Each structure stands twice: as C-alpha cells, then as structure tokens.
Amino acid sequence: MTTLTATPASTPTRVRSRRTWVGVLLGVLLVGLGVTSLFVGVSDVTPASLLAGGAESDAAFLLAASRIPRTVAVVLVGASLGIAGLILQMLVRNKFVEPSTTGVTEFATLGTLVTMIFFPGMAVVGKMGVAAVFGLIGTWVFLRVVRFVPVRQLVLVPLVGLMLGGVVASVTTFFAYRLDLLQSLQQWSLGSFASVVQGRYELVWVAGLMVVVAWIAADRFSVIGLGEEFATNLGLDYRRVVAIGMVVVAVITAAVLVTAGMIPFLGLVVPNVVSLIIGDNVRRAVPWVAGLGAVFVVACDILARVVRFPYEIPLSLVVGVIGAALFLWLLLRKKSRAH
Template identity: 35%
Template sequence: MSELTAGAVLPARRPGLPYPVVIGLLVLLLGGAVTAAIAAGSVALPAGQVWGILLHHLHPALADPTWTAVRETIVMDVRLPRVFLAGLIGAGLSVCGMALQALVRNPLADPMLLGVSSGASVGAVTVVVFGLTLFGAFSLPIAAFLGALAALVAVYFLARSGGRMTTVRLVLAGVAMAEVLSAVASFLVVTSNDPHKTQAAVRWMLGGLAGTTWTMVWIPAAAVLLGTVALLGVSRPLNLLLAGEEAAASLGLDVHRFRAALFVLVAMMIGTIVAVSGSIGFVGLIMPHVVRLLIGADHRRALPATALLGAAFLIVADLVARTLIAPEEIPVGIITALVGGPFFLWLMRRRSQ
C-alpha cells in the first residue's frame, strides 16, 4: 500500500509522543503493574525481593537467595501464575476488541457488547452445570469457543440488511443477543440441582482469576500469542477496512472471506480466554480507544500497544479485586464494569455530538 493510499485509509492523529517512547512507557507501566500485583497480598513483599526471586529463577547467578522458601513459593506458585494469566487475558481481550472494531467499522464494538462473551458463557456454563466431559480437559474451552463463534455469526447476520450492516443494527443485534444468551446462562444456573456447580457457575460468570495455577496458563497463552501474531500479520487488511467495504474491495481485499476468517480467529481467542477467566467486560472496548488517542489507528503500531496497555490494566484491576475488601475477593469482572460502564456512556455521548 502506497503512502498516499495509507493516508487516505487511516485517520490522521494529533501530534504526540513518538511511537518508541509510547511503547517504552507502556512497558514500564506493565512492569510496575506486575511488581505491585506480585508484591501485594496477605503477605506483603518488598519490590526488590520480588525481582530478586524472579531473577534467581531465570539464572541463580543473577540474585543471591536471601529470602525464605515460603516467600519464594508465594511468588512463583501463587501470585505469578495469576498475574501472568491476568496479563494474557487483558492483552487478548484488548486486541480482539480492536480487531472487532475494525471488522465491523464500529468503535462501540466489544466482545461483551456484541454477545461474544455471552455466547462463550453459555457454552462454558453448560459444561459446568451438566458436567459434560466429551472432550476431557478441553471440554470447557471447546464449548466456550463454539458458543462465542455461534453468537458472533448470529449477530453478524442479524445486523445485515440488504447486504449492508449499519452501526445501529449492529449495536441493537449485539445487545439483544447478549441479553438473550445471558438469560439462557442464568436459566441453566438457577435450574441446576447441584449447589456446588451453581456457585461455581455464578462465580465464573462474574469473571475472576482465583485459584489460577500454571496448568491453566499455557492454553490461553498459546491462543493469545498466536492470535495476536495472526492479527499483526493482517494489519494491512484491517487498515483497509477503515476506509469502508467498497474502498477495501477496490484495493484488492476479499472483504467477506476476510471477515469470516477473522471472526473465527476472534471467537477462538475469546472462547479460550473466557473458558479460564469467565466473562470480563469492557476491556476490549476501552483499551483500543485509549491507544488510538495516543498513537493513531494504524494496526501495525496500535495492536502491540493495545496488548501492553490491556495487560497492565487487567493486572491492576485484578489487584484491586483481591485487595479492596481483603480477605474477601471481588470478581474482577465487576471492577472492569465499574470502570468501563462510565467510559462507554461517555463514548456514546461523544459520538452523538
């Protein structure tokens, strides 16, 4: 794509900090969030000791072990897996939100607002409530993925009329689908005869990372990493979609095939994420907008920044969730909703002006 074409496709941004500076600041923000999240808890740890333990595990010569074995276990086996998973989920939801907003050309698009998270929730709750184990340990992720994909496809076709899709129809279809699927998930929960499964399903629907272990991390890590790399690989077509379907098609993009492939990819990522974390809303809505204000809409630059910011945001949100009313823990989905709800209302008012 030529510079002239790129300029026509991508909205101009206000002059700001250079891109390397923004990425550097986001890396520092993420490092600070990781440090604070590992250090805080019922047993507070100094930041220097946290990094000493981490460096010692990278290579024994990097730090002398002056800490107790209990503190090392707290860092490596209790807090680090949870922080790592929170960062993965925040990054994954953020890049999925940015991709969806480009695919449907709607800045209000979000995995939760388009019913994708609710579809994944129905699939996962079905597995939890009925104890389905058809695919063994992969039953819940597979069910969540299928639910997310079905919801996304349904919203896409409901929003199209006469071969075109408007913003209003998309939002209405997404909200309606989310409400219907949330009602289905709630119905499955309240009609369950097993109180333990009911409690597990309710906690899961609210979103949370309690009880995270290393065994829970690797599948979502692979999904988020591979999915983000794939999205970076198609950043040019995503940029083309910002100019509209007709303009993108005239520049050689098979819009319908590209959208179908990206819908499957996004559904796979969201389904895998929701399977381990539950439904966590608004992350995919907020982070892309903040990043666009900082560095513009070019997905080659925006996707890495969005991943870093989303990871830092959810790590901090999870830190607040587990420390605000300690020793009790708030589902992290409540924290993100308290932040994202007002942001969504502000965004709607801003777009209506």
C-alpha cells in the first residue's frame, strides 16, 4: 500500500531533481567558460600576469578595455537572442521561427543600410534605434503574412518567413551594390565579437534589459502561446501582449545586429533544446534559455578565437555550423516523435 502511494509522487520529484542538476551544470559551465573567455587571446593576460602587474599593468588595462567587454557582450547576446527566439515562437505558436527565419533580421539590416546611406555619421544608439524600428516593421509584416498560413502548417510558417527575409535581403543588397556599400554592409552583418571593446558594446545591455522584460511578462507570453481564444478567455489583452513581444524581439535583434552582427540559428536551437528538457512554460524557460544561449555563444566565441590562433574566424561561422547540425538533429527528432 505504501509503495503504491509513493510511486506517483516520486516520478515528478525525480524529474525535478534531474532538472536541478542540469541547471547547476549550466551555471557552472557559464561561469567556467566566462572566466576562460577572459583569458583567451593574443596578448598575455593570465591570472599570474594580472597579479604580477597590479592594477596599472597592460594586462589589467586589456582585461578592462577588451576582454571583460567582450565576454559581457557575448553572454548578453547569447542570452537575449535565445529569448528573442523563445518569445517569437510563443507569438507565432511555431517552434521553427526566430528573428532570422522570419525576416526580422533582414528588415533590421535594411534599417542599418538606411542609416549608412542617409545618416553616415549617426551614433550607434541612433543606428540601433533605426534598426529596431525596421525590425518592428519586419515583425509586424511577418505576423500579418503568417495569419493566412494555418497554424498546423508547421514548416510552411518559417518557409514564408525565409522567403520574406530573402525578398528584403535582396532589396538591401541591390541598394548596397548600387551605392557601393556592399562591403561595409557585409562587415556589419558578419557576426563577430572581434571589434567589441569598451565604449562600443554597451548597447547589448538594452538587449539584456529586454530579457528582464520577457521574464516579467513571462506568464502573459505563455498564455499567448495557447492561442488567441485561450488568451481572450483568460481575460488577457491579446494585442497588447503581442505588441510587447514584438518590441522585445525587434529591440534584441537590432541591439545584437549593431554590436555583433548576424548570428544565425541560435534563437531557434536554444529554445527548442530547452523545450525538450523542461517544456514551454515561459516563466520556467526564461532562465534556461538565457543561460543555455549564453553558454552556447561563449563556447562558440572561444572556439572562434582558438581554432586558427592567433587569428579569429567569424563567430557566425562557428555558430552556423554547430547550430545547423543541432537544428537538423532537432528536426529529424521531431519527426520521429510526431507519429
């Protein structure tokens, strides 16, 4: 009798303790990789050289001016891009969307081209603002367009998004080509943290702020993920929550674009992996997605710095290769689970 009553209670507990362990592992990884990231580079910055030289040394200067900003930027970008993907997936109710499969990134890139053409001297904040506005337009256009696609057509939704992105990207390329800006545009959009130094990365904090916004409104996004009818029945202002979500996605996309460039697949892969482990309750998922996203990008960034040491390869390349492989695995795994 006692064993009978104990069995159903112990299963969730076991699941929860396993989750706790994965969470702890994630935290340890993040701290470990973050610290490693501080000491990876061409110049001699090691704990020993820091201790030997004191606060006035070259090593300390480098740490404060380059290594810390870079690591902070990488962590924030990873965390916020994952969140952007998660929120977009809730708004669209589709697991295969993220800023770069919905045209949002392409719209934001068009925004940066517009600033290059009309306001070449604009401060980075202004560039980000313009990119964010374009990103917002992109999110709106995408949400309008997918309204005509049935929710159950899971793969059609990102396909429509990719096509939309393709159209916008070709417009961007056309004007960039005509105005001889193609090269600087490519430099802009190629995801890399190589140019991140003190004074040139602080905007990613805005993306970090959006993560906080997402966390505060987490339950609302979960309810939105149930669909408009559920949301309305539960007394939620559907349009307003969708609007908040659109702003979160657009601002994160723009902030990441102007500081680090395009980083593909991240917003897709990270929320999907987390969904497999703990499900889609946004309140529970936000710290996981942010943590895993940060770990993923920090690891990729370290890899990008050491693969061809002392040279760097673009981060987007590393993320793209690993992310694409993970995405394929998820896709094939999903299929096997469906029937």
